[in-house]
Amino acid sequence: NLKRGKILDRNGNILAVSLPTWSLYSNNHKVINPDSTAKNINRILPDLDKSEILSKLVSNKNFIYIARHLKPDVAKEINRIGEPGLNFEKEYLRVYPYNDEISHIVGYVGKGKIGLSGIELKYNDRLSNGEDIQLTIDSRVQFKLNKILLKGMNEYKYKGAVGIVMKVKTGEIISAVSLPSFNPNIYNNFQPTVNQITSAVFEMGSIFKSFTIAASLNENIVNLESNF
Numbered sequence: 001n002l003k004r005g006k007i008l009d010r011n012g013n014i015l016a017v018s019l020p021t022w023s024l025y026s027n028n029h030k031v032i033n034p035d036s037t038a039k040n041i042n043r044i045l046p047d048l049d050k051s052e053i054l055s056k057l058v059s060n061k062n063f064i065y066i067a068r069h070l071k072p073d074v075a076k077e078i079n080r081i082g083e084p085g086l087n088f089e090k091e092y093l094r095v096y097p098y099n100d101e102i103s104h105i106v107g108y109v110g111k112g113k114i115g116l117s118g119i120e121l122k123y124n125d126r127l128s129n130g131e132d133i134q135l136t137i138d139s140r141v142q143f144k145l146n147k148i149l150l151k152g153m154n155e156y157k158y159k160g161a162v163g164i165v166m167k168v169k170t171g172e173i174i175s176a177v178s179l180p181s182f183n184p185n186i187y188n189n190f191q192p193t194v195n196q197i198t199s200a201v202f203e204m205g206s207i208f209k210s211f212t213i214a215a216s217l218n219e220n221i222v223n224l225e226s227n228f
Contacts, residue, residue, distance in 0.1 A: 025066060030084045
């Protein structure tokens with residue numbers, strides 16, 4: 001189970017990383033006391049339904065997951081129950097420290113640990129082989145741009161907003177925000193929104209006037225004192 005490579009910003013800040021976790025499963029031929037085992041697991045993991053745990057422990061399946069992606073200290077506590085029918089499998093959990101700030105760029109992975117959008121999809125093979133991918137994105141600029149666009153959306157009641165910051169001399173994308181975004185850390189429970197940076201067409205309108213003026217100044221056709 002090879003650890004997936006990290007996704008980093010231009011300064012080496014981690015945008016996506018795989019952390020080791022432990023998934024609890026049962027070998028039902030070895031579960032000695034399903035009732036007390038279900039009770040003990042429920043005590044440690046109160047979010048799980050006790051009757052559901054019990055039905056898994058007495059099921060006819062040789063292998064069945066009871067809980068996924070447990071922290072090491074929780075796994076240790078369950079291990080102390082001493083039930084030989086309980087076992088652990090090491091799994092890597094994909095974590096996105098910047099939550100929804102860079103979600104459209106970074107993307108996310110599916111249950112099969114395969115990239116489904118963004119950089120996770122584009123460089124899935126390289127990431128799957130443990131290679132790190134470094135982006136031109138600056139997470140500090142991304143944070144600022146995200147904040148400005150959110151403020152504008154709230155103030156003017158817009159349905160969405162897009163902002164891109166580019167390094168003019170190199171074409172590097174320093175920041176790219178599409179709102180509304182989504183939080184890829186809410187596993188199996190989030191609805192990805194449309195990435196308007198790459199999936200939408202915008203009429204630039206009066207923005208083109210600034211290019212016309214800049215070109216005219218550059219070619220010395222007009223100057224700052226010119227009247228029209």
